[in-house]
Amino acid sequence: MLGLDDVDLDAYDFLDLGAGTGGSVELCTRLFGGRGLGIDNAPKKVRAAHDAGADVVLGDITALPRRPLVRYVSMCDFLEHLPTYDLAREMLSVAASVATDFLYIRHPSFEDEAYLRALGLKQYWQDWTGHPSHLLLSDLTEMLSEVGASRLQIEYVKPVWHSSDATILPLDAPPDQSGYDPEAHGAKPLVAFTKPVHRAIYLIAHIDGASAPAPSTTPRPRPGAGRLRHGLGQVLPRPRRHP
Numbered sequence: 001m002l003g004l005d006d007v008d009l010d011a012y013d014f015l016d017l018g019a020g021t022g023g024s025v026e027l028c029t030r031l032f033g034g035r036g037l038g039i040d041n042a043p044k045k046v047r048a049a050h051d052a053g054a055d056v057v058l059g060d061i062t063a064l065p066r067r068p069l070v071r072y073v074s075m076c077d078f079l080e081h082l083p084t085y086d087l088a089r090e091m092l093s094v095a096a097s098v099a100t101d102f103l104y105i106r107h108p109s110f111e112d113e114a115y116l117r118a119l120g121l122k123q124y125w126q127d128w129t130g131h132p133s134h135l136l137l138s139d140l141t142e143m144l145s146e147v148g149a150s151r152l153q154i155e156y157v158k159p160v161w162h163s164s165d166a167t168i169l170p171l172d173a174p175p176d177q178s179g180y181d182p183e184a185h186g187a188k189p190l191v192a193f194t195k196p197v198h199r200a201i202y203l204i205a206h207i208d209g210a211s212a213p214a215p216s217t218t219p220r221p222r223p224g225a226g227r228l229r230h231g232l233g234q235v236l237p238r239p240r241r242h243p
Contacts, residue, residue, distance in 0.1 A: 018078030022054025
């Protein structure tokens with residue numbers, strides 16, 4: 001099984017942190033182009049990636065040399081799995097030190113936990129045991145500014161306006177669940193939300209001093225996704241009224 005010491009990092013255009021079985025490497029190649037190398041610390045996942053022909057190596061991300069190596073670094077559904085906020089900050093620091101242009105982050109939304117809890121509801125991923133770090137957008141923005149990536153493009157993804165959506169569970173449903181199943185989870189309050197409850201947040205964080213990616217490399221919002229919002233060192237508010 002290949003490790004970080006077995007590859008020439010300068011031969012790659014981007015690094016994908018927490019790559020798992022390699023699907024996110026393929027995703028980022030489609031979105032932004034270039035040759036990508038995935039890094040993961042789970043041998044079973046790395047072995048599965050190799051078996052599938054994905055370019056993923058076993059390694060400790062914090063061991064990467066702190067110098068410009070690649071055009072961008074991606075982190076797709078990765079930061080929430082880290083055990084502490086401090087480790088998340090360190091990962092962002094590593095990413096910003098090796099990328100010359102930008103960071104790309106996909107992160108499940110934890111923005112509305114308190115709002116949903118007051119309604120007796122939750123999003124199914126909010127109490128996964130594998131999600132110890134419930135980073136908010138404000139946390140990410142602060143951390144990214146600290147590591148020198150303060151100019152952000154933010155996309156709020158898949159707005160939900162009613163609790164009947166399958167991503168919404170009753171608050172007393174057990175942890176580590178997926179989509180709503182009335183037989184497994186019981187009845188839930190059926191309410192219209194007064195604001196959109198999003199499934200995820202996507203960010204492009206430009207390294208300070210770097211030029212923005214060419215327009216053709218910017219991912220297009222999918223139908224049903226929140227609008228792509230551009231901020232210069234600030235988080236723009238989400239839409240609050242029903243469209």
